[in-house]
Amino acid sequence: MDRVTTARPLRADARRNRDRLVAEARAAFDREGVAASLEDVAARAGVGIGTLYRHFPTREALLEAVLRERFDALAAGARDLLGHASPRAALLTWARGFAEAGTTFRGLTSALSATLQDESSALHASCAAMREAGEALLAEAQRGGEIRADVTVAELTTLVFGVAWAHEQNQGRGATGLDRLLGLLFDGLSVR
Template identity: 70%
Template sequence: MDGEASARPLRADARRNRARLLAEAHAVFDQDGVTASLEDVAARAGVGIGTLYRHFPTREALLEAVLRERFDALTAEARALRDRGRPIDALRGWTRRLAAAGTTYRGLTAALSATLRDETSALYASCAAMREAGGSLLADAQRGGEIRADLVPVELFKLILAVAWAHDQTAPADPDDLDRLLDLLFDGLSRDQASPR
């Protein structure tokens, strides 16, 4: 998470600085993607780069803080969807939201893909509950015989991120493109298409 900044209460001025940094990080990432200059984030927030690094020691820590609410919402949604409707519909609906979240900022899919391999990353920890909840939706659909049984959760996440990346590369993006790509993905993941490894 945010290291020492999250371990003890912040003074009022530090809380204001942190809030400004998060707001400006969102704006800068929205405009320039996740590889945008952190110096720009600090300057737009009206603080020095040292202040930014005191609150967020790495780019990943800043990105995690900006995205945490979205990840928490995706986790809660996956858990809620398990109690409603057909498992395949729950999984498809949730993966659409995850893929859309992956295109929030240019370059985000690459950052999220890297977290699948780096357990020390702040983003890895933040995504863990979301991945677990999504894995439960996958398991439900597999038990229902609607998704090939040999698919493991990390493969599903990689495929969703690949779809989000492909969608992110088209300019201007066609709003229907993401849904179409996900439909094709799910057609390929259906149990009828399963082949031995």
């Protein structure tokens, strides 16, 4: 017989600790990238490192909590783009949001790329949901004859992560902007 367990709601003090940890992690990731010290995050939140790990057993779990709202919004936005007059433009809009999400914090593109392959990662489910949303947009653009039929969603997300990574590495150096890089990518994906 399967046993269904439900998570008990957090006590008020535990909820406050969790919320402070997420807020401090977001600030630390903004300042220092995803490799920010978790000990510093805990100290700034006014808790011990054990409390941080009780709430977030891994760095990826903490990242997932910090990024969840944004990822959920991206997935919902992709669903809203289905049925757009130009499926290619809808897919490009989704890809831009996906690339922007990947560059939210320095080093995030590498972390996100790795989680798509690691089903045990706390970030995997969020990344997989975004990829599924993109897959529906890709299929629509392919059915509409606007995007090459031989492109898979795995290839598309890899390419978008590549663009995000290149943009992240070259920010502040007068390099080509994200829109230009995505435009070049989509020129290569488009049916001529």
